[in-house]
Amino acid sequence: MPPGGADYLGPISATPMKMVTEMLAFAGPLSSSDVVYDLGCNDGRVLVEAARAHGCAGVGVEIDARAVAKARQMAKDAGVDALVKIVRGNAVKAAIRDATVVFVYLLPAGNRKIARKLMRELAPGAIVMTYVFKLPEAWWGPWLVASEAAASTRARAAGGVDASAYNKLFKYVVPETKPAWCREGEEEGEEGEEEARRGWAGRIRTRIKILVARLVPIRPRSRGERRFLRTFFSRAAAAGVVAAAAVAAIRPARR
Numbered sequence: 554m555p556p557g558g559a560d561y562l563g564p565i566s567a568t569p570m571k572m573v574t575e576m577l578a579f580a581g582p583l584s585s586s587d588v589v590y591d592l593g594c595n596d597g598r599v600l601v602e603a604a605r606a607h608g609c610a611g612v613g614v615e616i617d618a619r620a621v622a623k624a625r626q627m628a629k630d631a632g633v634d635a636l637v638k639i640v641r642g643n644a645v646k647a648a649i650r651d652a653t654v655v656f657v658y659l660l661p662a663g664n665r666k667i668a669r670k671l672m673r674e675l676a677p678g679a680i681v682m683t684y685v686f687k688l689p690e691a692w693w694g695p696w697l698v699a700s701e702a703a704a705s706t707r708a709r710a711a712g713g714v715d716a717s718a719y720n721k722l723f724k725y726v727v728p729e730t731k732p733a734w735c736r737e738g739e740e741e742g743e744e745g746e747e748e749a750r751r752g753w754a755g756r757i758r759t760r761i762k763i764l765v766a767r768l769v770p771i772r773p774r775s776r777g778e779r780r781f782l783r784t785f786f787s788r789a790a791a792a793g794v795v796a797a798a799a800v801a802a803i804r805p806a807r808r
């Protein structure tokens with residue numbers, strides 16, 4: 554079983570340096586106010602180059618311990634370790650909300666696995682760059698703003714493999730209004746973890762919340778709105794329980 558198990562997003566492989574340079578230019582113009590993430594960063598080359606050439610802060614999330622050590626060393630050697638943070642962990646569970654640019658070079662199944670998360674968590678206007686494989690067309694298709702095929706990074710004449718057919722970069726921009734698909738399965742997913750912590754009482758509460766969410770067509774657009782609605786429904790449910798208990802307590806006294 555590879556590291557990450559079911560959350561394994563793609564094997565270790567590195568974007569050719571020529572493509573890293575092109576990708577950063579294509580994503581930009583980038584500046585020191587950008588925060589670049591690489592989900593599955595391997596040796597961290599994208600982030601090191603973004604920091605070195607454009608002064609960007611970078612966060613790499615990588616599941617493989619050896620790749621993490623290599624990435625940290627690369628950042629140190631390039632003198633950008635103050636700007637580039639490499640986190641050992643599962644990109645599926647990483648907090649990515651402060652990213653202005655996210656770079657993803659994963660297998661199609663990996664792209665699919667994180668497609669909803671990217672749309673749900675990133676701020677409107679954030680850029681997602683993928684290399685070789687697109688994000689799922691049915692979901693992210695409308696927000697693909699540009700794609701670019703670069704010339705081969707290895708010439709046939711020099712005995713290398715002509716990889717030009719695969720040397721494609723895709724640039725997406727997160728929209729102002731998030732599509733509904735990015736929230737599908739969210740209740741079950743997030744609440745599922747919560748359930749595990751709370752036991753049977755939590756499970757009942759969760760089911761009620763999911764039912765309410767399905768019956769009431771309210772689609773919160775921001776974290777603040779979600780928090781507000783969550784608090785509102787929890788308090789309403791608690792008030793209902795207190796009222797029912799009060800009625801039950803008063804009734805026998807009347808008889």
Ligand SMILES: C[S@@+](CC[C@H](N)C(=O)[O-])C[C@H]1O[C@@H](n2cnc3c(N)ncnc32)[C@H](O)[C@@H]1O
Pocket residue numbers: 557560561562563564565566567568591592593594595596597598599614615616617620642643644645657658659
């Ligand atoms: C194709 S490489 C991409 C490397 C790098 N982004 C680049 O462009 O040079 C995919 C990387 O994702 C990592 N990976 C796979 N599943 C992961 C997960 N769930 N969380 C974090 N990293 C993961 C692999 O260890 C591998 O280093």
